[in-house]
Amino acid sequence: MALIVGLIIGLVLGLTGAGGSVFAVPLLIILLDLPMQQAIGISLGAVAVSALFGTITRLKSGNILWLPALVYSVLGAATAPIGNVVNQSIDEVTLLISFALLVVMIAARMWIQAQRTPEDTKAIRAQWSADKSEQEALCRAAGNQPFSIGFSCILAMSGGAVLTGLLSGLYGVGGGFLIVPTLIFLIQVSIQQAIATSLVVISVISSSGFITYLLSGATVESKTLALVCFGGVSGMVVGLLTSKRVNGPTLQKSFAGAMLIMMCITLMVKLFLRA
Template sequence: MFIIIAALLIGLSLGVLGSGGAILTIPVLIYGLEQSEIIAITSSLVIVGTISLVTVIVNLAKKQINWSMVLLFGLPSMIATYMGAWLASYTEQSIQMLVFALVMMTAAWRMHKAKAVANTANIAPVKSVFLGGLVGTLTGFVGVGGGFLIVPALMTFARLKMSAAVATSLMIISLNSVVGFLKYQQVLIDIELTLDWQVIGLISVIGSIGSLIGQKIATKLPQQKIRQLFALILLLMSSFILIQTLLNF
């Protein structure tokens, strides 16, 4: 029951906000299912990547993905994801969790401040490449998809409306997740650890359903209030993780 509820929340977050999947998934796997940090991060990349990709495929007919931004933002993000995962392989897991907690706090702030921006794209290539690289580095280093940065960036710099920003974010997250997983899987093989594919499969299936439901109801929900509620949840979770990590140093 815990996994089902958690998976639905993860999917709903991705479907409604285009972000928050990994930020919810990693604590669930570490504190709820008692997985190690590296197993949780790797599993999160598979889960969030799968949910994002399923949602993208189902909604391709709506033509909401801005493919120019996928290229300008997504390509440097994928390269940086691999570099971030490589850097993580030389970093203590406690440091990763400390960075993860700080990333969650940043996400809370961004979600609280984000506002809707009107209409179609006005692409800023240099900013897109820079932000894509930043998001990719975070994805690789701490296993987050980076949607909390991608969605506000697409709304602010590319001036995409919320629905297009969410759809484009999910496409970029799915690409980044594949790259990050491939690097982390190499590390797991080297240290002879394996993933729990039953848990990954269950959360991915239920999360995909939750994400599709989230996209259906997103237009009927007050976006600003939803973001603020999510920001509060992130702040509470990040504070808990930060305290736990500092106590274990």
């Protein structure tokens, strides 16, 4: 069952431009009957491995913007442990309800994107390569000058990066739903560049959150983690092979709807059936 969960996580993560990793926690809770904190820990590990695999498949595309990825990753990785500390200090019911609200916001954003900009939904993570965009990363906060490690550029990016890190540590999500629009807005790059760069950021921030989770003394069933991670990579491969046929606005709306349904089931199981 853990392998199947990982397969679904990797497939959804690969076939969405952003927001796919929020499937991980509900699936782990419903299908593997894990406590939420442990589900978050395994989610962080699985998302980190899947995103790293996605990064490797994108290396030759030329769309990864390494300098913005470095800045975003460092800021986000530094705050992911804070989210993990908060995770350990609040009760499971509060954590679950707040996570449900986050899922609703992400699903709504995915649905609206599919309605307003359907072409953007065809740019997904599961691609062996993408048409290289020659668009240069420009820092909006520095008067549209080329992006550099300067105070104004770092300050502008810090808000999204810090929030991404906190949410990753707190809920076990990758944060692509924040990373992609932040990069597009702040450094004015194409959707393909933003998605490719987000994979690097997700792998670093999720790894930071997972390491912090382990250092906190929490335990993870190594066999379960290995199976979920293997399934996640396998799901990404399936996404790579099928992406040209299935990606698009209809698929993204389907994922958004499935996300809401799965969250409702999770709430029912945790709050009512096992009360």
